[in-house]
Amino acid sequence: MPALDPDRYSTPHTATPTAMALLSRPLNTLLTTAAVVLAGLAAAPVARAQQFEQQPIDPSLAVAIATPVRDGAFYNLMILEQVPNQRQCWQEQNQGSGPVAIDPLLLNFDFTGACDRKTDGNGYSVRVNGQDLGVHYRLEVSARQNDLVLFARPTRDRSAPPIEIGRTNGRTNGFLKIQLNPGWQMARRTYNGQPLGHIYLTHDAPLDVRLAAGAAPPLSQGAPAPALPTVPSAPIAQTPPPPSGTTPTGNHFRVVVPITSPNTLQQVRAVEPEAFRTNVDGQDVVQVGLFRDQQRADEVYRALVAASLPAKILSASAPAVASNPVLPPIPQGATVVVIDPGHGGRDPGAVGIGGLQEKQINTAVSNRVQQQLQAAGITVLMTRSSDVFVDLDARAQYANRAGASLFVSIHANAISMDRPEVNGLETYYYSSGERLARSIHSAVLQNVSMRDRGVRQARFYVLRYTTMPSVLVETGFVTGAEDAARFRDPAAVNRIADGIARGILNYLGR
Numbered sequence: 050m051p052a053l054d055p056d057r058y059s060t061p062h063t064a065t066p067t068a069m070a071l072l073s074r075p076l077n078t079l080l081t082t083a084a085v086v087l088a089g090l091a092a093a094p095v096a097r098a099q100q101f102e103q104q105p106i107d108p109s110l111a112v113a114i115a116t117p118v119r120d121g122a123f124y125n126l127m128i129l130e131q132v133p134n135q136r137q138c139w140q141e142q143n144q145g146s147g148p149v150a151i152d153p154l155l156l157n158f159d160f161t162g163a164c165d166r167k168t169d170g171n172g173y174s175v176r177v178n179g180q181d182l183g184v185h186y187r188l189e190v191s192a193r194q195n196d197l198v199l200f201a202r203p204t205r206d207r208s209a210p211p212i213e214i215g216r217t218n219g220r221t222n223g224f225l226k227i228q229l230n231p232g233w234q235m236a237r238r239t240y241n242g243q244p245l246g247h248i249y250l251t252h253d254a255p256l257d258v259r260l261a262a263g264a265a266p267p268l269s270q271g272a273p274a275p276a277l278p279t280v281p282s283a284p285i286a287q288t289p290p291p292p293s294g295t296t297p298t299g300n301h302f303r304v305v306v307p308i309t310s311p312n313t314l315q316q317v318r319a320v321e322p323e324a325f326r327t328n329v330d331g332q333d334v335v336q337v338g339l340f341r342d343q344q345r346a347d348e349v350y351r352a353l354v355a356a357s358l359p360a361k362i363l364s365a366s367a368p369a370v371a372s373n374p375v376l377p378p379i380p381q382g383a384t385v386v387v388i389d390p391g392h393g394g395r396d397p398g399a400v401g402i403g404g405l406q407e408k409q410i411n412t413a414v415s416n417r418v419q420q421q422l423q424a425a426g427i428t429v430l431m432t433r434s435s436d437v438f439v440d441l442d443a444r445a446q447y448a449n450r451a452g453a454s455l456f457v458s459i460h461a462n463a464i465s466m467d468r469p470e471v472n473g474l475e476t477y478y479y480s481s482g483e484r485l486a487r488s489i490h491s492a493v494l495q496n497v498s499m500r501d502r503g504v505r506q507a508r509f510y511v512l513r514y515t516t517m518p519s520v521l522v523e524t525g526f527v528t529g530a531e532d533a534a535r536f537r538d539p540a541a542v543n544r545i546a547d548g549i550a551r552g553i554l555n556y557l558g559r
Contacts, residue, residue, distance in 0.1 A: 101181060103236035103249055106130070111235045111248070112139060113215065113227040114151050115190045115197045116168075118454055118517065121222035124190040124197055125516050127452065128173055128235070128248055129153065130165040138164035141226060148219035149226035156379055156452075167248060168449040169516040175201040175212070176236070176249040177256050184344065186212065188250065190227070195220050199227045201250070214250055302346035303365040305334040306358050313358075315463070318399075320356050321349065321510055322460055322521065323441050325396035329363065338441040338510065339365060345442065349510060374432050374439060374447045383428040386553060387448040389458035389511065390415035390431065394438030399463030401527025407461040408436065410536050414524055415459050417546030418553075425550075425559055445514040455485060455553060456519035458511050461536065462526045472529035473500030477521040479512035486520040489552030496548035497541070499525065499532070518556075522549060 110131045115124040131138045138160060142150040155164040167173050174183030186201040189211075197220055200211040215229040229235075232254055238247035306317050308326070317324040317335045324337045337353065337360070340346040346362050353360035379385060390411040392398030398407025419429045430451055432444045448456040464471050474493055478486040486504045494501055502523075512519045524545050525532030535541040 101245075102239045102242075103176060103251055104239050104244055106235045106237055106248070108234070112141075112151065113199065113229065113235070113250070114139075114153070115199070115217050115225045115227055116452060117222050117224065121220075124192070125168065125452070126173070126188050126190050126199065126227075127153075127224075128167040129155065130167075130248070132163050132165070135163035136160070146218070148217045148221060149228070150221065151224040151226050153224055153381075156381055158378065165246070166450060168452060169446070169514065172246065173248045173250065175214070176251040177212075178253065181249075188214075192220070197225060197227070199229075199250075212256065214252075300341070301365045302340045302343050303329070303363040304337040304340070304346050304349045304353070304360060305329060305363060306337065306353060306360050308333040308335060309359065315465075316356065316358060317353065318463075320352050320358070321441070322523075323391060323396070323444075323510070325392065325398070327395070340442050342442075345514070352508065373443050374430075376447065376450055377430070379428060379430075379451060384557065385428045385430060385451055385453045386422055386455045386457065387430045387432065387451060387453040388415045388418055388422075389444050389448075389456065390433055391458055391460040392438075393433050393436055396438055399461060399527050401461075401463055402466070402469070402530070402533040405527045405533055405536060407463070407527055410461045410524065410527070410542070411459050412436070413539075413542050414546045414549070417543050418457070418459070418550045421547055421550035422553060425554055427554075427557070427559075441510045442514070445511050448515045448517065448519075453515075453517050455556070456511070456515045456517055457485075457489070457549065457553065458509075458519070458521040459549070460521060460523050462523040462532075463528045464526060466528050469528065469530035469533075472526050472531040473502035474525065475502045475523040476504045477507040477509060477512065477523070478504070479506065479508060479519065482512065482518040482520045485518045485553070485556045488556040489520060489522060489549050492552030492555060493522075493524075493545060493548030496551065497535075497544045499535070524549075 110133065112129050114127045114129065116127040117124055129139050136154075136158065138153070138155045140152040140154055142152065155166060160166070173188060174181065175186050175188060176182060182201065185204060187204050189200050189202045191198050191200055197217040198213060199215045200213055202211045203209040213230060214233050215227040217225040217227055219225075229250075232252050234251060236249045236251045238245045238249060306313060306324075308314070314324065314326055314335050317337060321337050324335050327334060327336045329336070337349055338346070340349075343362075350360045350362055390408070392408040392411060394408075396408065398411065400406055415431065419431060422429045430447070430453065432447050433439050444458070445456075462475060474490065474497075476486045476490040476493075483504070483506075490501075490504050493499075507521070509521055512521060525535060527533055527536065535545075
């Protein structure tokens with residue numbers, strides 16, 4: 050991805066690229082930009098979450114599980130769903146009044162057509178009294194003394210109390226069933242009467258729920274529920290228009306930015322490093338992502354608009370050429386690390402000195418990291434193992450479906466070809482990945498003599514939508530004289546990869 054040159058910005062390393070770009074502008078420009086953005090959002094159609102309904106799920110066909118990470122250092126939520134009359138997906142072991150242990154049998158066979166596994170907010174959310182609260186509350190498993198508790202925790206009004214949904218009634222280092230509290234159940238999201246894949250943790254009675262600080266009164270017993278504050282969405286255009294007399298078939302949301310200057314791709318990649326140049330209906334655009342969930346597309350759209358980029362959301366069909374990585378069988382109890390070689394296929398990534406392509410560097414580094422980790426006994430999964438295109442959401446969901454312990458996305462950086470003096474290593478994290486980022490960053494610098502551009506926080510999609518500690522490593526600049534020469538030396542590339550592998554192993558205590 051193109052980097053932000055620290056010679057032009059004086060913000061701290063913890064600032065995101067988007068924030069850095071905004072902070073560098075004059076105040077009057079910022080005020081004008083803010084006015085334009087607010088006007089555009091006010092005129093946009095509102096999100097359509099209120100059109101969703103729900104359909105109860107037979108309690109015997111779905112289970113909420115507290116899934117241990119790093120031998121019980123913390124837990125993630127996983128929901129398993131059984132297809133009736135198909136191979137059994139899990140087994141419960143009840144030892145009296147204590148917690149119910151779960152044996153996730155689906156980890157030992159190809160569960161396609163028999164089971165479904167959901168491990169992050171793309172597959173589940175909370176719903177109360179007919180209102181979708183997924184934008185306002187996230188589901189989280191927290192340790193409480195000798196117990197594990199499933200909470201819906203507020204994301205916007207941090208002063209609001211969390212909502213307790215269920216408990217494991219005890220704690221071990223294994224997979225544990227979350228017993229839902231009275232009134233809570235699992236239900237399937239429906240739209241126009243048609244069932245969807247999304248699952249709600251739902252409570253039909255009014256509860257004391259705060260949607261935003263001071264924005265709405267609590268939902269009280271017997272009172273009509275107030276309207277859920279909606280998040281403005283981008284206008285969605287059909288592309289291409291359906292033939293006369295037909296119904297639009299688009300079921301995905303494509304986020305693009307029209308190319309209006311030679312710097313458009315670089316500006317977009319400062320927000321999302323996986324963006325690439327393509328053509329849609331005869332127009333040159335930068336595609337940022339193709340999403341199944343409109344809410345995900347909206348978030349990326351708003352991040353681009355905040356960076357003063359003319360983003361659009363287009364209705365699109367399911368990708369015909371994108372690779373959807375298939376999850377292999379995973380040994381039970383294995384430590385799983387997902388390595389994500391950035392770009393690939395029709396998306397070369399950044400192109401640097403002498404035509405050096407980022408995707409080739411990412412592949413070489415990732416393959417070496419995989420070899421080194423496997424030699425240390427780690428189960429390594431790759432979001433792509435050949436030169437194919439994999440979209441943002443598919444990369445994140447692959448790691449989530451695998452129940453990975455760690456996710457490491459590998460990239461090479463770029464800036465203007467006129468700045469060959471800009472070189473060095475950058476490592477990014479979003480939330481829980483800071484310690485992992487620092488471990489990898491330090492190990493690479495110990496293994497390779499290269500410039501240190503710091504560990505930084507960023508809101509890249511694959512970091513926000515993976516449920517485990519996740520980092521994105523920029524291994525050098527394809528536009529930098531020093532780094533480009535290093536990338537052409539296979540031994541030097543191996544040293545970078547070995548440093549990344551050593552940082553992962555150090556983090557895992559290996």
